[in-house]
Amino acid sequence: MERTKISVIQLFSLMFIFELGTSVVVSYGVDAGKAAWLAILLGMCGGIILFFIYYFLYRQYPTIPFTTYVRKILGRYVGWIIGLLYCLYFLYIAARNVRDLGDLLVSSTLEETPLFAVIVPLVLVVCYVICLGTEVLGRTAEVFIVILLLFGITGNFFVFISSEVHVHNLRPFLEVGWGPIFSTVFPTLIAYPFGQMLVFTMLLPSLNRPTFTKKVWLSALICSGVILAWTTSLNIAVLGMDVAERSTFPTLATVGKVNLFDFIERLDAIVVFTLLITIFFKASILLHCTILGITDLFKLENGKRVVFLLGGILIFLSMAMASNYSEQREEGGYVLDYYLNLPLLIVIPLCMLIILMVKNHFKKKVN
Template identity: 30%
Template structure:
């Protein structure tokens, strides 16, 4: 079985590129939704708990990558489960990653159609973004990660500016965050687990497809943990801000709480209506997320079939675009993703890597014993 084209490259992913990729990927469109809102004004605590629990996905994945060295998730599955069982599991993961990419394509189309491009047919928006992602994926991991690196300063400056504007407009109020834990810690844990592990924190498992391409000596473990810490802190702060501006009652009934909060910014009778600005930032996050999932799925399909990545990229792009129309409505799309999928996908994000890690440890110990 021939290896993907990317392995022939002498180029490697740098420390800063890895950090920006993890941060941009994990953030994605998450700030737009106030996750854990059923916990009311304690939703920010649910986000923090989810971030800590997400380490149960990240740490085993990092340990597994350190043990296996220059291999990716597809190779790990084939080595530990065998050609047929490992191949079937790898195929499932390739489809799961393509499905996750499809969800972001659908999110992109729905959000663009409902905000800045209401007169444009949704399918036109979705085919354009899928084509752009396909082009980036066919260029390979190094081009995509460099592109994300270029996006990063713009996103950082934009979110920093918005937070500053919130305070200049005197919108946050600590009173909207009270009472704290009025229904006990159980409500917070119930909202955080397992949903917030599955999305967004557990999705970091996808980097099992990319860590092998990081430059040696860059400390990918420390870099990944640092990036994850930044994401956790950022998402928790954004939850606090959104709740302190809107309050739990309003945040529970609007479709996009963060966008609603941004629309309240009003400075000196001339700076207002920044919702288009923040929508563009979210679009960058959505593109990064759909492209990373797309690339990860493409790498797995290419390795399993032996076909060139560029060939697989076109085929997979057609599948992702076509599948984005399978869900009959936006309501169904959100229900399936945020109510159903999140209850089960953590199994594949956490338990399977832990299983492969256990098999790897057993194999290494047997190898040492035989020596």
């Protein structure tokens, strides 16, 4: 893709929206019980630790993407294979997010619409934005982050004044102990969505003010983590723990309870539009970084040539990965956590960090 530059605000907008993704709508962290909000904050702290690993690697090679410096650290051939694995991982996560949006729309608002008819237009728009370049994607995020915040404020306001919030649903605190909290935090909440921020190491060379990378990344991570913890606690306070655990999209159910004077109701559209915006940007970022990685690994002159090819693969993956939403969530449990997220987001970056530190140590000794 062409060399473009994005501003600090644009990067923050992209990171913030990416972090929210599907997490703001699905049953996020509820395996930890009523202490789900605490589990999310602990997951955020784990995400901060991962950030410092990613940031250290980036600072050694600030002008090249992740798929390039993984070859410099792990060797030409091993690094190439690892880089390709990351590209396939980004594409797979994009497909999962597109499928989540399709399932939400089909189950909540477009019940008679085929899933294919929902996914294809979304992916085509994603491909179109990617063709326009990183800068256009960043500018679009600047606009939509304001809309997202307005949706969030509006939804929270109406939920509170509708007298549906019952704080006692959040008590007793730690009724199931620390065990379920820690098992939920690692590796699930650390990797998703905080560890998935690794994808931005493909975009950071495009930042026009690299010195602000650390502040922007940490700000986006902390802000999104706090909002996710707040949203989950609000869902439990409104729905109760039993309903929040069983609900496929608890945020949708929470906002759906708003009924003021039999006039202001059916605010589900706020949640649907929120997920539409977050998934659009998350899928766009993931697919864009996949294309950047493929362009780098295969030394293509122009990544735009493979945009719609990978878009077609994205459509196929999102349709074929599961027959229904429950099956998809089950597949995204143990297998995704321990066979994809754990090695790709935690183990390999940590190994790269150790190898790089050893290399730097011996270079200093030689000099």
